[in-house]
Amino acid sequence: MKSLHDMPEGPAPASVSLDRLFELSEVLGAMMQRGVAERGLTTARAGVLWALFHEGPMTQRALAGRLRVTPRNVTGLLDALQEDGLVVREAHPSDRRATLVSLSGDGRAxxxxLRSGRDDLAAALFADMPPGQLDAFTTSLAQVIDRLKAVDPTGRA
Incomplete structure (x- = not known):
């Protein structure tokens, strides 16, 4: 039987780090939800816009795969975004069965x-962090994300 002296005094450093990641996730998630809600979006709709912004026009099927949702789910999201004038759906130029989705002018704006808001937040959070420390932080986060993906390859991490 272990004595009280042999027992650890608190959680292991890795557990504390994971707790901090959960806290970070909650804080960033709440900030993101507020930010997109202020612009009349849900996080799912913002995810569609963000994917199209970063990857350019794509088919509805490719968008569903990119977002890891069903094609039916993407159709509902796109219906709402098109009604709001943020996306455009057109016939695919080389595949008559496919629909090509792209951002409208309002969607690009x-x-x-959203990107400007992200950049402002990044500047506020990391402006005074020495470059080496920021690089180490970014590398560590990438490793954690890769490990999370390995644990749950179907997740969106």
Whole structure:
């Protein structure tokens, strides 16, 4: 039987780090939800816009795969975004069975606004962090994300 002296005094450093990641996830998630809600979006709709912003026009099927949702789910998201004038759906130029989705002018303007907000937050959070420390932080986060993906390859991490 272990004595009290042999027992650890608190959680292991890795557990504390994981707790901090959960806290970070909650804080960033709440900030993101507020930010997109202020612009009349849900996080799912913002995810569609963000994917199109970063990857350019794509088919509805490719978008569903990129977002890891069903094609039916993407159709509902796109219906709402098209009604709001943020995306455009057109016949695919080389596949008559497919529909090509792209950002409208308003969609590009909104995603540029979202990116600007992200850039402002990044500057506020990391402006005074020495470059070496920021590089180490970024590398560590990448390793954690890769390990999470290995644990749950179907997740969106």
């Amino acid at each position: 909104l995603t540029a606004e």
